[in-house]
Amino acid sequence: MTEPLLRITDLQKSFFGVKVLHGVSLTLDRGEVMGLVGENGSGKSTTMNLLGGVLRLETGEILIDGVPYNPRSPRDAQEAGIAFIHQELNLFENLSIEENMFIGGFPRLTGLPFIARAGMRRRAAAALARVRIGHDPATPLARLSQGERQLVEIARALLQDARIIIFDEPTTSLTHRETSRLFELIGELKASGIAIIYISHVLADIFRLCDTITVLRDGHVVGGGPASELTAEDLIRLMVGRSLSQIFPDRTPVEPGPAILDVERLSQPGIVRDITFQVRAGEVVGISGLMGAGRSELARILFGLDPFASGTIRFAGETIPAPEPRDMIRRGMAFLTEDRRGEGLMMEATIEENIALPSVDDFASAPFGRVDRARLRRAVRQIGDEVRISRTKDVGETPAQTLSGGNQQKVVLAKWLLRRPKLLVLDEPTRGIDVGAKFEVYKIIDQAAASGAGVLMISSELEELMGMCDRILVMAHGEIRQEFARASFNGERILEAAMWSPKTGEVAA
Ligand SMILES: Nc1ncnc2c1ncn2[C@@H]1O[C@H](COP(=O)(O)OP(=O)(O)OP(=O)(O)O)[C@@H](O)[C@H]1O
Numbered sequence: 001m002t003e004p005l006l007r008i009t010d011l012q013k014s015f016f017g018v019k020v021l022h023g024v025s026l027t028l029d030r031g032e033v034m035g036l037v038g039e040n041g042s043g044k045s046t047t048m049n050l051l052g053g054v055l056r057l058e059t060g061e062i063l064i065d066g067v068p069y070n071p072r073s074p075r076d077a078q079e080a081g082i083a084f085i086h087q088e089l090n091l092f093e094n095l096s097i098e099e100n101m102f103i104g105g106f107p108r109l110t111g112l113p114f115i116a117r118a119g120m121r122r123r124a125a126a127a128l129a130r131v132r133i134g135h136d137p138a139t140p141l142a143r144l145s146q147g148e149r150q151l152v153e154i155a156r157a158l159l160q161d162a163r164i165i166i167f168d169e170p171t172t173s174l175t176h177r178e179t180s181r182l183f184e185l186i187g188e189l190k191a192s193g194i195a196i197i198y199i200s201h202v203l204a205d206i207f208r209l210c211d212t213i214t215v216l217r218d219g220h221v222v223g224g225g226p227a228s229e230l231t232a233e234d235l236i237r238l239m240v241g242r243s244l245s246q247i248f249p250d251r252t253p254v255e256p257g258p259a260i261l262d263v264e265r266l267s268q269p270g271i272v273r274d275i276t277f278q279v280r281a282g283e284v285v286g287i288s289g290l291m292g293a294g295r296s297e298l299a300r301i302l303f304g305l306d307p308f309a310s311g312t313i314r315f316a317g318e319t320i321p322a323p324e325p326r327d328m329i330r331r332g333m334a335f336l337t338e339d340r341r342g343e344g345l346m347m348e349a350t351i352e353e354n355i356a357l358p359s360v361d362d363f364a365s366a367p368f369g370r371v372d373r374a375r376l377r378r379a380v381r382q383i384g385d386e387v388r389i390s391r392t393k394d395v396g397e398t399p400a401q402t403l404s405g406g407n408q409q410k411v412v413l414a415k416w417l418l419r420r421p422k423l424l425v426l427d428e429p430t431r432g433i434d435v436g437a438k439f440e441v442y443k444i445i446d447q448a449a450a451s452g453a454g455v456l457m458i459s460s461e462l463e464e465l466m467g468m469c470d471r472i473l474v475m476a477h478g479e480i481r482q483e484f485a486r487a488s489f490n491g492e493r494i495l496e497a498a499m500w501s502p503k504t505g506e507v508a509a
C-alpha cells in the first residue's frame with residue numbers, strides 16, 4: 001500500500017488542562033475530498049488548526065507524504081502545501097486582489113526587479129483565471145462580493161501550490177450561485193490531485209461533495225468511511241450519539257392573536273418596495289428568497305438600523321414613525337442579525353455575563369432598582385440549558401472566547417431569548433449550528449410562539465421554513481412576490497417565486 005498524502009495519528013489537545021481532542025487519527029489521499037462533520041464543539045476546527053499551524057502540536061504525529069510535519073506557524077503550513085480557508089476570510093479589504101494574493105507568500109512586490117514582478121503577475125493572473133475571477137487584479141478587494149473574495153483565497157492557495165486545502169464552513173455567506181461555483185471548483189481541484197478537507201453542518205453538501213466522511217464526537221473519531229456507504233441518518237446518529245426521529249418538533253397549535261407587527265407599503269429606493277405584511281401573536285412567519293432579495297435589509301429597517309422613505313410600521317398597536325434599535329428593544333422586539341460576530345459578544349466575559357447583560361434591567365425590582373441576581377442567574381442557566389450551549393462547561397465561569405464557533409452563536413441567541421420578546425426577528429437562526437442543536441432551537445421558536453410571541457424568521461434553508469412556519473413570504477428584488485400558507489407549502493413553487501426577476505417579469509434562468 002502506498003503512503004497516503006496525509007496521515008494524522010493520535011492527535012490530542014488540551015486547553016487549560018481540559019482535553020478536547022482525545023486521539024484523532026485520519027488519512028487523506030491525493031484527489032480525495034473528505035467531509036469532516038460533528039456537533040458544535042466536537043473538535044473539527046481544533047484539529048484543522050493543528051494541521052494549519054494555528055495551534056501547536058502536543059501529542060500525536062502528522063505525516064505529509066510520509067514525512068513528519070510539525071508546523072510552528074501558519075507560514076510553515078503554507079510552505080508544506082497546506083492552505084486553510086477559514087470561515088472568516090483572511091484578506092485585507094483595502095488592498096487589491098493582487099496584493100492580497102502575494103501577502104505572506106512572497107516578498108513585497110515593489111522591491112522586486114521588473115522581470116520577477118511580471119512573472120509573478122502572470123502566475124497570479126493564471127490562478128485567478130482558474131477560479132474564474134474576471135476582475136482586473138488591481139481591483140480593490142472591497143469591491144468584491146463575499147463569494148468572490150473566497151475565490152481569491154482559493155486562487156492564493158493555488159498560487160502557493162497547495163496540496164491540501166481545508167475549508168471550514170465555507171458556504172455560510174455565499175449566494176446560491178457562488179456556492180455552485182465553489183462546488184464546481186472543488187471538483188476541478190480534486191481532479192488535479194489536490195486533497196480537500198471540507199467542514200460543514202449542511203449534510204446535503206457533504207454528500208454532494210465528499211468521497212469520504214469522518215465523524216467527530218467530543219474529540220474522538222467515532223466513525224466514517226466512503227460517503228456512498230453512509231446515510232444522513234448514520235451521520236446524525238454518529239454525531240449526536242443517538243438517532244433523531246424528528247428534524248422538526250411538532251408545532252404547538254395556537255390561535256393567532258392581534259398583529260404585533262403590521263407593515264404597510266414600506267419602501268426604500270433600491271432596497272425594498274411596497275412591502276405589506278403582518279406578524280400576529282403566536283405566529284411564525286418565514287421570509288424566503290435568494291441572497292440579495294432584500295430579506296435582511298427589510299429586517300434592519302424594521303429594527304431601526306436603516307431608514308425607510310415611505311410606508312408605515314406599527315408595532316404592538318403603535319405607529320413607529322422612525323424606529324430606533326434601543327427603543328425597539330424596549331418595546332419588545334429582538335433581532336438576531338445574520339452577522340453574529342458583528343453583534344459583539346464580549347469575548348473575555350463569561351457566557352453568563354454575555355447572556356445576562358442586556359436583560360439586567362428587567363431583573364431589577366422596584367422601587368430601589370436592585371437586581372435580583374439569583375433570579376437572573378437561574379433564568380440565564382435555564383436559557384443556556386435550553387439552547388444546549390455546553391454540556392461540560394460552567395456558564396458562570398467560561399469565557400465566551402473559549403467556545404466553538406457554533407456555541408458562540410447559541411450564546412447570542414440565548415441573550416435575546418432571555419428578554420422574552422413580543423417579536424423575535426431571526427436572520428438565519430440556525431446557521432453554523434449542528435443538527436442536534438437545531439432541533440433545540442426549533443423547539444425554542446415553537447415555545448416562543450406558543451407563549452404568544454410573534455416570530456419573523458429569515459432563512460436560506462427552505463426546509464427549515466417549511467418545517468417551522470405558519471406562513472412563508474417570498475421576496476425577490478426587494479419585493480414580496482408571493483405568500484404561502486402552511487397548507488399549501490410547495491418547495492418548487494416557493495423557489496420559482498424567489499427567482500422572479502423584474503427585467504422580464506419572469507423566472508430568471
Ligand atoms: N482557545 C480555546 N480555549 C479553550 N477552549 C477552546 C479553545 N478553542 C476551542 N476550545 C474548545 O475546544 C472544543 C472544540 O472546539 P472546536 O472549535 O474545535 O469545535 P468545532 O467542532 O469546530 O465546533 P463548531 O461546529 O461549533 O465550529 C470546544 O469544547 C471548545 O470550547
Ligand SMILES: [Mg+2]
Nearest residue numbers: 044045404405
Ligand atoms: Mg468550528
